[in-house]
Amino acid sequence: MLLPTLLFALLQDPATMSGGADPREAIELYFQAHATGDGNFIRRAFTPDAKIQFVDGDQMKQWSTEEFANRFHGPAPDEYRRVRRVESLDVSGNAASAVVTLDYPQILFRDHLSMLKLGNEWKIVNKIFSAEHRASNQDALTQTLNDWSKPFEPRRIIGNIYYVGSNLISSFLIVTPKGHILIDTGHTQLLPQVEANIEKLGFKVRDVKILLNSQAHVDHCGAFAEFKRQTAASVVVSKLDGEMMKQGGKHDYANTGEYANGDGPAYEPITPDRTVADGDKVELGGTTLVANLTPGHTKGCTSWSMQAQEDGKQYSVLFLCGLTVSPYKLTNNSAYPTIAEDARRSLIRLRDMHVDVLLAAHGFWFDLEGKAARQKEGGPNPFIDPAELGRHLNEMESDLQQALQAQERQR
16 A cells, blocks of 8 residues: 555655756746745746736736746735646757646636756746636536536435435435434535435435534535524534534635635534544444544545445445545645645545445445436346445546646645
């Protein structure tokens, strides 16, 4: 299990780049200027006579290196949400070109950099850029939630586990003789659909006694407060995600890019009734769920596991919280300095688990629609696939490594 750590070290070590000096070093100085707000890094990255060109309205404009450097006045307060990536880098002898993106909550910059190797140093000699202003991040978030919240036929997955979520936002009902357990409610607008799905399967919403959370994002726990009022269910979450839920998701480090919605609460705050640590158990009516902390996607991301019975056999079931971190700021993140390390450890930890049935907080993480179609056709239960977790971990590990290679280096 040393491979992820070795890859990360190689990606972050300039000594692994050919020839010692490499054009990425000039790009990193440029990134550092944006991160620190210090124009001196611009003076080091660019040649004195470099040109910075752009279109304002329908007119081409240009800055000199010095004019550009003088525009930097200290770090931005939302620096922990600002993600910088090298999208492409082409090198030919002593010339290079790169496309980099500066992905900020209100604006996306796309820079085209031309570089030359002068002596033993690479310098940026020209920059042209475009700026895409984001008029309403809330509109983008609302559209995504709408696309992910289309009606989906509820169904039994295996044993006493039922799917009651939408097409892409999961909600799972675990039925017991002493009442039921619900994992995630979705956002507020989705809650009526989740509740209708529970009733359609022949169960009562009022019989839900425990409400578990996978991750403290609006699409998974946005309706917790309302569901709590309706049912008095006991809310059980991890300590770190519980802290974020108390603030309604305010100041979420993952509140980035086109879905950033500012510093206000993303949902109605709620105080958990119980917080769990790694390995803690939740028991009801003969069913036991174990909390497996898999941080990264959120600081307290919780993947719940349990045993299910079907046709006289026992199956290990995992409700995966989520492993996607590539859209987030993975390096130099003051709000979550250990995000990349946590993500790697979660991957390693999950590889040690045997899982017969992989379920997850989003349908696209476990091919919900494809399996539902096969389930309708009859035959073996398509949700039983002991190899699926391994395939998903391979995909997520590759995604993490590619993101680390693209994003600015750790300083």
